[in-house]
Amino acid sequence: MGKIWEILHKPETVVFFDIDGTLTSYNYGEHHAHHELDYTPEFRDVNIYADCKRLKPLYDYIQGHDIDRIYCISREPHGHEEWKSDMVERLYGIPASHCFYTLDAGRKPQIVKDKVKELFPNIDPKSVVLMDDNDETLGLYMKETPFCTAHPMIFMENI
Numbered sequence: 603m604g605k606i607w608e609i610l611h612k613p614e615t616v617v618f619f620d621i622d623g624t625l626t627s628y629n630y631g632e633h634h635a636h637h638e639l640d641y642t643p644e645f646r647d648v649n650i651y652a653d654c655k656r657l658k659p660l661y662d663y664i665q666g667h668d669i670d671r672i673y674c675i676s677r678e679p680h681g682h683e684e685w686k687s688d689m690v691e692r693l694y695g696i697p698a699s700h701c702f703y704t705l706d707a708g709r710k711p712q713i714v715k716d717k718v719k720e721l722f723p724n725i726d727p728k729s730v731v732l733m734d735d736n737d738e739t740l741g742l743y744m745k746e747t748p749f750c751t752a753h754p755m756i757f758m759e760n761i
Contacts, residue, residue: 606731606750606751607760609728609750613667613668614725614729615667615671615731616718616725616731617667617731618674618675618717618730618732619660619672619673619696620676620734620735621701622735623736624733625657625674625690626689627655630650646680646681649685650685651686651689652689654693655693659757659758659760660694661694664694669700672694672700673696673717674687674702675703675710675713675714676701676704677705677706677710678704679705683701702717707738707739707742710739710743711742712746714743714749715747718730718749728749730750731749731750732750732751733751733754734751735754
């Protein structure tokens with residue numbers, strides 16, 4: 603499994619969590635993982651985050667870590683940033699000011715690099731963990747940043 607679990611539990615570690623599929627279970631519709639109105643103009647008016655539930659292993663981790671070292675980075679093409687930030691704060695206590703959004707997942711590595719440089723200019727790159735459920739995004743992080751990467755299933759392996 604490597605050293606990610608150990609790194610996650612060091613007090614100096616900074617973590618950037620993806621939101622959809624990482625801090626939420628991605629069960630937005632009645633009969634689908636996506637909401638039934640997804641890919642329609644009406645979807646912009648649907649708060650899919652209102653009924654999200656806390657994922658206990660992630661909650662326990664976040665509560666046991668310094669909240670000043672916990673951030674979110676998420677792709678958001680539907681204008682749901684405020685609802686998404688409200689959900690993350692309500693369920694996990696992560697301040698909305700710690701949430702960053704992009705229309706293009708391909709920009710996530712650069713956004714994270716810029717934020718780490720701004721907020722933690724002298725941090726060891728091996729003390730930053732980028733957590734995402736998307737294989738392509740994890741690959742981009744590996745290719746374009748010096749930081750560690752993790753898939754959220756790591757919390758299920760260590761319950």
